[in-house]
Amino acid sequence: MRIKAGLERIPGGMMVVPLLLAATLNTFAPNLLRIGNFTEALFVNGAGTLIALFLLATGAQINVKSFGVSVGKGATLLGIKWIVGAAVGLIAYLFAGDNGLWLGLAPIAIIAAMTNSNGGLFVALVGQYGNKEDRASYSLLALNDGPFLTMVALSIFGAMGFVDGMFSIQSFIAVLLPILVGMVLGNLDEEMRVFLDQGSSMLIPFFAFALGMGIDFGAIVAGGLTGILLGVMTVLFTGTAGYFVFKAFKWNPIVGAAEGSTAGNAVATPAAIAAANASFSQYAELATVQVAASTVTTAILLPLFIAFLVKRLEKKGYAFKQGNVIKVDS
Structure with missing residues (x-):
């Protein structure tokens, strides 16, 4: 049975x-798999550890001379994600009805969902279609975890002020450290770089499975059509923006599109905002289920959207070689 070959025929199939x-x-x-010990540790709770190991192996492939490229790409991804999410959120505020909703969506749900990306999903997609600099860009993209950037947008709109304690430098360092450890090892020893490179691709299907064990399709039902709409908007608006901005910079556009998702931790953002400012409490419950539905919707839709973009590039005569998009015909 040719399992690997079958998965590789599906765009993004390994993930x-x-x-x-x-x-x-x-x-x-x-x-079924929550039976404790090694089974649960690997298949249910293993995503964080496996992704950390993947980032370490990826960091080992980075030459210190090219690390600035990764920072530039990460900053671009972070900026695109925030600008698009904030802009759509502002439109929602401007055109909201008497009930404070726009298209049935709470504006804070829009900002929370669109400014916060699923790091695991990004790493999995970029691990298949990007190069080592693209993978390392996640170290900066991780800054959008949590409610901080949502609150920045709201403060700019005059809806609320900055709130202390919403961003943790410790959490950011904790994301960055595995990449830095890998960079040190790879730059000190070429053989260690080659050794770690051999295992990076193998990790993708395993942490993808563990990520899936955190997804419940029931969240789509709870969030209703508005939650699904939010997920579709997140993929199309932020993913498409990332695609064309990266294309304009002559970077791999698939990497730009790969940030078009909503992270699971964004589900907690509406409650965190309501706790900081009581004026949002009336929308917190609705926003929470809408963001949860967006999280599940984007986890399913974004890989399909990426597959569509890959096929589109291939039809135009492009191919993916070592994480780079290359024109193969005239």
Whole structure:
């Protein structure tokens, strides 16, 4: 049975198939793999550890002379994500009805969902289609974790002020450190760089499966059509913006599109904002289920959107070689 070849025929298959399989299990038989010990540690709770190891292996492939490229790409991704999310959120505020909603969506749900990206999903997609600098760009993109950037947008709109304690430099360093450790090892020893490179691709389907075990399709039902709409908007607006900005910079546009998702931790953002400013409390519950639905929707839709973009590039005569998009015909 040619499992690997079959997965590789599906765009993003090494990530998409394990993720959807795990999400299906988690929705309909959530306790099947939650039996403790090694099984649960690997297949349910292993995403964080496996992604950290993937980032370390990726960091080992980075030459210190090219690290600035990764920082530039990460800053660009971070900026695109925030600008698009804040802009759509502002439109929602300007055109909201008497009930404070726009298209049935709470503006804080829009900002929370669109400014916060799923790091695991980004790493999985870029691990398949990007190069080592693209993967390392996540070290800066991780700054959008949590409610901080959502609150920055709201403060600019005059809706609320800055709130202390919403951004942790310690959390940012904790994301960056595995990459830096890998960089040190790879730059000190070429053999260590080669050794770590051999295992990086192998990790993708395993942490994708563990990510899927955190997805419950029931969140789509709870969030309703408005939550699904928010997920679709997040993929199309932020993903498309990332695609064209990266294309303009002559970088791999698939990497730009790969940040078009909503992170699971964004679900907690509306409650955090409501706790900081009581004026948002009436929208917190609705915003929470809408963001949760967006999280699940983007986890399913973004890989399909990436597959569409890959096919589109291939039809135009481009190919992916070592994480770079190269024109193969005249």
